[in-house]
Amino acid sequence: MTEDDLHPLDARIIELLSADARMTNAALADALGVAASTAHARLRGLTDRGLISGFHAAVDQSRLGRGLQAIVGVTLRPGQRHESIRAFAHEIRRHPDVIQLFFLGGADDFLVHIAVDDSSAVRRFVVDHLSARHSVASTRTSIIFEYHRNALAADFD
Structure with a gap:
């Protein structure tokens, strides 16, 4: 799968969570301009498909x-x-x-x-x-x- 194969919402979710993995689902939905349930379902789909494999802490x-x-x-x-x-x-x-x-x-x-x-x-x-x-x-x-x-x-x- 290439970036061109991603739905634009999915690509934006990856971009947003790459910058801030602690972003709440409500903040994610707000940034995407979609309902919280839509953001949650799309994020779960990205995780289920293995495109997002974890959430990590940056340690100083x-x-x-x-x-x-x-x-x-x-x-x-x-x-x-x-x-x-x-x-x-x-x-x-x-x-x-x-x-x-x-x-x-x-x-x-x-x-x-x-x-x-x-x-x-x-x-x-x-x-x-x-x-x-x-x-x-x-x-x-x-x-x-x-x-x-x-x-x-x-x-x-």
Whole structure:
């Protein structure tokens, strides 16, 4: 399904909830210019069809003492790649410093988005949890100065 296949009300619901997932059904209906029951039915349809898969909170990491974010590109060693990929993803995604994990095609196998308290914590994460793994061939770390999100994508299956 493409965006062109969406009913205009459904497209607007996705736009509004992407900006404010806590919007009440009454506010949603008002913004759409429709009855509350119509807004509710359309939202339920979007959820039932899997177009909206959840509602999420945006957490201010700096207020949690994790004011430094970084993206670490990870390349795995050749050989036994299927097992290495699965094991790496399974273990790294559970680490408390990891905000997002991306499995890629290209120069890097993974991008690991972390939030930590300072540059020493970035170094510890890379050295202790990435470079120390036998399956990891190399890493490249980039510090994030600013972050802007236009939308939140659902996990791939």
